[in-house]
Every structure is written in structure tokens, then in C-alpha cells.
Amino acid sequence: MNTTGLLVFDGLLLISIVSLAWSALASPDARRSVILFMAFGLVLAVAWGRLLAPDVALAEAAIGAGLSGALLLVAVGEQSNRALQDNALRVSERNALRVRATLQWVITILCVALAATLAWALVHALDRATNERLAQIVSENLAASGVSNPVTAILLNFRAYDTLLELAVLLTAVLGILALGTARPDYQRTGPVFDGLARWLVPVLILTAGYLLWVGAHAPGGAFQAGATLAAAAVVLRLAGERSIGLPQAGALRVILAAGVGMFLVVGLTLLLLGRPFLGYPPAWAGSLILLIESAAMLAIAATLVLAFLGGRPPAIAVNEENNRC
């Protein structure tokens, strides 16, 4: 593609991104808004691809647009979920209505000012462009990281600590979801066509997940994308009416949820006790250790995402637990 063509492509892409964002936010209809948001995510994924960020593109498509969208869409679909749609969070509605018009203007102007300031700062920042150095250091150390995909090297070696805490964030969220309540009622069973589709789709998704996990070491992919794909398989099962959707019983489920953070800690602390730094993999072992951590992380991520999607424990494993709070 020549530069002009690329510029036109960029322009169209950006215009659609902005207009999708705008219409997703402006649409008063919740379902429409969510669908537009998913579209926004997909177009973003294209943009990431365009900017040579295939890892991000994959994650955006699977998680950002796909999973977030699915979560939101399902939530909107619940007729019973009033809190989501009505204005429960407004402090005082009457007051809000009265000052609304003025407020709208003030906030709009503020946001325009913010965008302008951000842009001004960003232009200056890009002008300085001093971040070659760090990228250089990454590529110099890539050989010692145990993987050849620099993004995976950063996520699971150089900045593995971030990822450890990120898995802790996921764990927190899923524990929160479990603490907050029970699963939604079952769906209507879908038709036989979908059942047939599911029978094909699920194995393919599982295989894809395994592939993504393995390929992450040297090409776009990794635990998060793999986990998301695995979760997708479970979601398909669920949509097909399978109640336990392959999730184990409560005790084992807890082990899986803990596996991501747990494997990280086991590896990190073992190394520490062996006299190496925390998470300081010996270069010879780095590849295997990363794969080990990623496998555990994938399972945990998948279980987490499925539980997030179910909004709680699936009925089959729900512990009989009354809310006897005072």
C-alpha cells in the first residue's frame, strides 16, 4: 500500500472508531449501546493490527470487545437487572435534572479542554521521542528471557511482577463475583442447530487455546488470549444448555482459580529460596518455567472469565449458602 492509500485507510479507520465510540455512548438504548461498543472494540483490534500490535489486537478482539461485550450484552438482556439500566446511582434525581443543562455544558467544555491539553502534551511527548533506549534494552535481553516474542518476554519475564499482580486482580474480581451472589437462572435451551454447531466448535476452541498458549513464546499469543478462547468454549457449552459446562466442583474450582497466582508464587519463591532473585529464572529454564506459569494462568483465566460470564457459581456447584447477614 502506498502512503496516500495508507493515510486514507487510517482516516477511515479513525473516523469509524470515533463515530462508533460516540454512538455507543450517545445511544439511549442499552442493548444498542453495547453492540456499538463491541463493534468499536473490533475496529480497534483492526487499528492495533495496523499499528503492528498483533498481540494487543488478539487480546482486544477476544477480551476487550468479545468478552466485555458478551458480559455487557448478557447483563443488558436480563430483564431483572434494573440497577444497571435505571439511575440508581444518582444522588438526587430532581436536583440533577435542574442543573443538568448547565452541567452538560460545563462538563463538555471541560472535556474538550482535557482533550486539547492531552493532545498538546502528547505532541510534545512524541517530539521528545526518547523511548528508543528501553526498546533497545528489551531486544538486547530478549535472548536471556527464554522466549522470542518480546511482548511475552516483557509480560512473563521482565515485568512478570505486573502480570502476577494482574492475575491477583483477576482473582479478586472473581472472588468478588462469587461473594456477591448466585448464578443467573438458566437460559432457554437453544435449538438443535446450535447444539450441532457447539459439538464442533468446542473442540476447535480448546485446540486453539492450546495453540495460542504454545505459540505465545515466539509469536502473538499467550496465556490471556488462550484463557479467553478456552472461556469462549465454556460459554458456547453454556449457551447450548450444558449446566456444569466442564467446571469442576467447588474445591477443585478454587484450586484452578488460585492456580495462576499460585504457580507464579511457587516459581518465584522457589527461586528466591534457591538464592536467585524472586522470579529470576535461570536462562536455561526460563522457557519451560514461563510455559508452566502460562499454563496455570490460562486455566485460572479461563475459569475466571467463565465465572464472570455466569455471574456467579453455576447452579451445579453452588454451595447451599443462605445469606444470613445481620
Added chain:
Amino acid sequence: MLTAQLLYGLTGCLIVALGLRTVLLHASLLHRVVAINVLGAGVFMILVAIAYRGPGVPPDPIPHALVLTGIVVAVSATALALALARRLTAEQSND
């Protein structure tokens, strides 16, 4: 400074502002959750734009890693928000 960097970066700024406006103004919880996700996407866009080095040049992988982390954190938060909303609905119908 590359044109693409600038274009995508500035669009990111715009998206941030759009998201923020809805967070501050919109009354419905769903819209706020969507808006925070949009805001986040704007920030991610700035990061990915920063990483870009032009066609055929390997980009800076660090912002990519950061964005990956950010995306996962964002989906966790979104899931939690929805679970809270579901519980709120249940409590409200109990009251």
C-alpha cells in the same frame, strides 16, 4: 514524529475525553461502565500509538505489554461492576 503516531494518538485523546464526558454526565450505570471502557480504550490507543515506529520497523513492545495488562484489568473491573449491579437489583427487590 510519524503521522500515524500523531493521528492515532490524537484520536486516543479524543476518545478519552468522550469517555470521560459520559462517565461524568450519564446517569445510567450501563453507560458509565461502557464509558469507562471507552476511556480506557482511548488510553490504550495513546500507548499503542507511542509504540509505533513506522511500517516495517519493529514497534516498542513495552506499551503493548502494558496495554495487554490493562485490557485484562479492565475486563475484571467490568465483570465486577456487573456482578455488583446484579446484586444491587436483588437487594432492591428484597427491600
Added chain:
Amino acid sequence: MNLDTWLPLLVVASSLLPGLVIFFLSESSHWLRTALNLTGAGVKLVLVGVMVWGVFHEHSYETRWTLAPGLDLVLHADTLSVLFVSLSTVLWLVTTVYAIGYLEKSPHRSRFFGFFSLCVSATVGLALAGNLFTFVIFYELLTLATYPLVAHRGTPEALRGARIYLAYTLGGGALLLVGTVWLHVLAGPAPFVEGGILHRLPAEYHAQLRVIFLLLIIGLGVKAALVPLHGWLPRAMVAPAPVSALLHAVAVVKAGAFGIVRVVYDVYGVNFADELGLLTGLGIAAAVTIIYGSIKALSQDNLKKRLAYSTVSQVSYIALGTAILGPVGTIGGIVHLVHQGIMKITLFFAAGNYAETLGIHKVSEMNGVGRRMPMTTIAFSVAALGMIGVPPVAGFVSKWYLGLGAVEAGMAAWVMPVLIVSSLLNAAYFLPVLQRAWFRNPGSAWPAEHIPAARFETTAALLWPPVVTATLALAAGLFAAAPYSPLEWAELIAQREYGL
């Protein structure tokens, strides 16, 4: 362990530690609580005795503990602090005995005696404070420790009194704090040094120093009940009698008056304060308070209220003595710190005895009480006459020196009339009380006789404290020239303050 550095701390701790333990005692451990109280008071007495002897022989006792850079908690024994410490320690011992007799059967004893001990610890702490920072700490602690005592009875009236007390004292405390910090920023730590430290500051600070003085005196004036900051004192009358005794004689108003003495003599220096023109204002405020308090006392039928207004008036003699430049006036003011304490505590003990034994709360109910309760009434009479200034009771000595000091300082023109008028007013509100008590016939029945006359007119624990303090008041006057008497000690202080 070096006694010189530990003694001041031990003096404070001897009441603080028992107090903290008492909080956690169960209500029924009567004997343990009493034993702790009395042991603490006894140990403190011994320690203070050692300290008095040491300071007289120019020994230096100082405990220093750094709280923050440039902010040291200093407990230091000098002549002035030892005077106040001795007063508090002796009167605390007596008051503790009295309080045990007065309150051991009422609820919340552990709380009461816990705060009671904290209160005296705070008083002793501020007496020993070696700099203004330390003084402020104990001054605020005193407020905190006395609030629960004033509120102790828990009636709406008591709570109201406590609330007003708190509003006044915390407000005053805030001003004192602001003034102290300001001074600290200008002049660094303000150690209490005989003769003061501030005269070394350059002249451009003088305007600020005047404002700071005002802040400090207002802050201290609240506790010292300088008019118009006295409003809390009559209302705090709702507290149990031992608490009133504590507020009026041992701790609170004394803390204010003592603070004024410290600020004038040991921070500013009396000569420098005079140079800045600060003493006249202080003197006028004191004079107004003396007259105003006496006039208000005249019209009070409630005995404790009459005594309260009397306190308002009498405590300002101390401030008046401070405002009179020259050693003789100083002696008069400082010796009155002790004399007023002994006399006023006697009056409150007696008033408490009347209320507790016969249910008498008003002057108009006192007809003939002298015959029913002779010992108590004799004690009351001695103290009242002392307050008027009748020789040979202690109060006479104070007024004599104040008058003499005014003449020496050339301030006789307005100080003498104030002294004469206030003495006449004192007589006017005390003599009718004595006349009723001794020379009128009792009515058919006492308002509410709680304690029948047996071997003594009331229980021993209530009877002996006023008798002891009245004897002390008499002795302080009779033996004013004896070594270690309050007067002798005040003269020693004046010598060191003026560098004589």
C-alpha cells in the same frame, strides 16, 4: 539510674500509673483501688519532699525527652514549680481521702478515680513543665482529665456544665497553642528561665510579641477565670464536691494562674513585660475580675456558686501580684497561689459536708448549722475569715504583701482601693454566712439528713480533710516566717526571679 534525671518523671508517674491501673479495676475492688490511690499519693508526697529539699539546696532535677526535633518534653524542678507541686501533692492526698469518703458508694468509681489521678498527674506535670511546649501539653491534658469529672454525675445539668467547661477550655487551649507555636517560630524553644528570655530578641519583633502575649494570657485566662472568660466556673459547680475542690484549689484555676506567672516571669521576664507595656493591661483585667467576682458572689444563695464567684475573684489576686512590678508584689501574688488553695479547698470540703450530711445546698438553709456540725463549721469559718484577710489566717499575709508591693511599685493609687473594696466585699458575702451558721437558730429539720450524728458530726473521711486544711491555713499565717513556709518559699522565688 540517676535520681536527678528521673525524679520529676517519678513525681508525675506516681499518680499516673495508679490512675491507669485503676481504670481497668472492676467496680467492686474497693480496697485495691483505695490502696492504689493512697499509695500513689503517699509516694508522691515523699518524692516531692526530696525535691523540695534538693531545690532549696540549688540541686537541679530535670527529665528531658525529645518528642520531635526541637520539641522536648522537659520536666524541671525550680523554686516556682516546687511550690505548686507541693501544694498539689498535699491537697491531692487530702482530697483523695475526702473523695473516697464522698464517692465510694456511688457508681463508676473506677472511672472517677482513674480520671482523678490523671487530673493530678496533669497538674503536677504542668507545674514541673520546663518549657512552654511541655506546659501546653499538660494544660490540654488537664482539660481532658477534668471533663469526665465535671460530667461525672451524668445529669443533663452536669453534662451541660461539662460541655460549657470544655468549650471554654478548649477554645482557650487553642489560643494558647497558637500563641505558643508562634513564639516557638520566633524565638525557638521557650524554656522557663528565671528572668525570661525574650528580651534578647530584636526590637522589630516587639509588636508580634505583644500579640502573642495577648493570645497566651487569653488562653490561660480561661482556666484562671479572668473576667470575661470565667463563665464556665460557676456552671461547673454541678460536679461532685471533691471535684470542685480540685477545680478551684488544686488544679484547674491554679493551672491558669500558674501559667500567667510562668509567662510573665519566666518567658517574657517581668521587666521586659513591663517594658512592652503588658503589665498594666494584665493588672486592670485582674482588678476588674477581683471586683466583679466579689459583687457576683454577694447575690448567690447557692453556697457552691457563692464560693465559685469567690474563686473568680480570689484567683485574680495572683494575676494582680504578677502585674505589680517588684519583688514584694511578686511575693504577694505567688504566696496567694498557695494560700488561696488551702483556704478554698477547706470551704469546698465544708460545703460538701453540709450537702452530703444534711442536704444543705443554699446559704439560706444554713441557719444554726454550726451547732449541728461544729468542727466543719469552725473549719469553714477559719477559711472564710482568711479569705477576707483577717489576721492571722493565711489570706492576710497575701493581701499585706500585695498592698506593700503596690506601694513600692508606685501603683498604690489604684491597687489599694481595689484591695480595700474587695476585702469589704469579701466580708459582705462571707460574714452573713458565718452569722447564720453560728448565731441563728436551726429550723425544724434539715433539708435531707443523710448521715446521722454519731461519734462525729459526719463520717471520718469527710470530717478530717477540712479540719486538716483549715489547720494548714491557720499555720501558714501564724508561722509565715518559719523555714519552708509558703511565704519563705515565695521570697526565695522572688529573689531568684529578680536576681537578688
Added chain:
Amino acid sequence: MTDALIWLVAMPLAAALATLLLPRHASVVVIITGVVTTLAGGILLFAVGTQGALSYEIGGWTAGLGIALRADGLSALLLLMTALVMLAASIYASAYFSKAVERARFWPLWLLLWTSLNALLLSGDLFNLYVTLELLGLSAVVLASLGGKTAAVAAALRYLLVGLLGSMLFLAGVSLIYAGYGTLDIAALAHLIEPGPVTWTALALMTAGLLLKTALFPLHFWLPPAHASAPAPVSAVLSALVVKVAFYLVLRLWLDVFAAVVTGAAANLLGVLGAGAVLWGSWRALRAERLKLLAAYSTVAQLGYLFLFFPLLQALPSGPARDAAVGGLVILALTHGFAKAGLFMAIGVIQQRCGHDSIRDLDGTAQRLPATTFAIALAGVALIGLPPSGAFLGKWQLLAGSFATGQWLWILVTVAGSLLAAAYIFRVLGHAFGHQAYPQRPVTVAREEWPALVLTAMAMVGLGLAGAPVWRLLEGGL
């Protein structure tokens, strides 16, 4: 010795997993973790005191490429406070949640929160800070929602959205910094930083995000409902620690990383907002009808005092006076942490024993629980800032700094706020003097009453009388 840094994060995190997998033994795990973490915090503080700032490069990668954990006097002090408060609150919580199911839910999240607090205080990397902020926010939200009632869930939801907005603004700032300076390591950044559009905008965005999280007036609106409707042990750490570490980050950015580019006008703006917080928070606390709401508004006010220090520190030339003020700021923050945690626990005891926390109906309550009332009194005195609490030393420095720089306004605000605090505290304590029946022994429910007493005594006496090392530890720091 530097291994202590990573253990401080890894231990609570590992314990979170342990309590998730072994819910039956959770209480033991938590208490052991608490004790060991506290010891580690103590060791760290000692090490920082003797050797100066410590750092630990995770994975052995140099900071910049990898992530470094760092501890200086400020972070070590806050870490130890976190450990002590969390330990006391853990003991308290083990009695507070009476049902096994409740405890099983609670402990893993509680330890995740602890992990995030330690991780945030130790983090030396801007993006890592963002992740810790999210972990902190999410775990705090879930814990706050465990009250379960409509009010608690609604408040938690709002808390979540505010927290997310705050984190996103922070991340936007971080992105700009990376774009402009090419590093995320804050120690490296502190050397590179120079004034300009990138720096200012980034600092403004990060600060705005953190101010939301630390609930500085007028961004405090979410705090009172969230803190007032959470279970008591959660309220205790939300008020004492969670908002405090966000404040720590503001402090770190303004006085350390970005110190070279902060202007007087910006510092004054923070001061003015702080003044608003002091006055508004105290006023609302005075008007509150429930104890927990009172405590929550008091948190808004107390955070305000901390921001009053910014204009002073900006105006004071470096030297002893400024060092004294920095110490005052830190000791004020520490005192508030201990006192407020103890206060919320004490209120929790009242709420559980008596079924309410309405201030008007406290009469009999205060009589029945003398030790708890005493704890409230100690906490209250520390909140007012009377001696011998650490807050007294803090406010002294605040006043001294104001006099030294001629910024009179803050003196008025401090005095007014303290008097208002006295009013709202003694409004509660006035109820302690009724003549209702009272127990023979002062302490009736040991496992719930002692932690509050110990924490408030720490605020009152510990920091007030033994606080001098705080200044020494901060020397050469900020």
C-alpha cells in the same frame, strides 16, 4: 535484608491463596501472616533506619527493563503502620464475622487487599503502581460490598466506578510520561524530570486520579456512604489505610518524583482543597446522626489537614524547618491511621452488641461497653489533635510551618477544624456519663475490644511520646 521487600508482598498474597484453599484454617493462617508481616515490616523499618533506602530488583532485571521495589523511610513507616493496623483488624475480624461462610468469603479478599497495600507502598514503577491501584480498588470494593444491604452494594458500586475513573486518569498520565521520558522507573524519572507540557499534564492527570481515590474535597462524595456501610473491620482499613496509600502516592509524586516541577500555585490549590475538606468534613461529621457516618466524614476532614502541608512545604526552603514539617505531615497521617482504625472497630462493637450506631441512642450503650467507649475517647482525642497524641505534634508542625511562611489562612483553618472536631467527638462522649447499668469489668468482649484499644493507644501515646524516630527516618527523604 532486601529480600524483606518481596516477602512483604509475597506473604500476604500466598496467604490469600492458602485461605482460599483451606478455609477451615484461615484464621490461623491470617494471624500467622499478620505477625510475620509485622515483623518483616519492623525489620524493614530498622534496616531503612540503619542503611538508608533499600531496593530490590525483581527477576534480577535492572530497574527500567524490570520492576524495582523500593523502601525509604516514608514507605517503611507506612508499611509498618499497615501491618499493625491489619494485624489488629484481622484479630478483630476473626471475632466480628461469626459465621464460617462469612469468614471464608472474607479472608482471601482481605489478604489480597493487604497485598495491594504493601505492593503499592513498595512499588518503584509507574505502571506497576497502576496495577497495584487496581488491585487495591477492586479488593476494597468487594470488601466494602460484603455488608450486603442495598446501601452497601450501591455505595460499593459507586466506589468502584470512581476508583476505575481514578485509575484510568492515572494511567493516562503514566502513558504521557512513558511517551515523553521513555521510562517508568520513578527513581530514574526523578532525575530526568523537567518542566514542560508533558510533565505538567501527566502530573495533573495522575494527581486528579489519586485525589479521587484519596477523596479530597470536593471529590469525597463517594467516601462517606462506602465507608459507613461496609463491615466494621473493612471500614477501619478503608479509612485508615486505603485512602492513605493513595495519599502516599500523591506525596511521593509531588515531593519526590516531580518535586522539581511543582509550582507554588499548584501547591496552593491543593491547600485550598484541603482547607475545604477540613471545614466541610468536620461540619458534616458534626451533623451526622450515625457514628459510622461521623467517622467517615471525619476521614474526609483529616485528609484535608494532610493537604494543608503542600503549600507550606512548597514555600519552606529545605532545611530543618521543612524537615520538621515533613515529619509533622507523616506523623499526622500515621496517627490518623491508627486512631481511625480503632474508632471504626469500636463503633463496630457497639453496632454488633447493641444493634445500632445512632448517636442519639448511645446512652445505655456507652455504659455497657466501657473499654470500647474509652477507645472511642482515645481515638477522638487523637482526631482532635490534642496531646499527647501524634496528631498534636503534626498539627504543631502545621501551625509552625504556617507561621514561618506567613500563610495565616491555614492557621485559622486548623484551629477551626480542631474545634469542630472537638465538638463532634464530645457530642458522642457526652453519652458516656449516664447512670444506666454498667458492667463490673471494663473489658467484656476481649477479641473485639482490645485491638481497638491497642490501636488508639498507639495513636495517643505511642506516636505522641515515641514519635521522634519518625523525623530521623525521613531525613534526606522528601
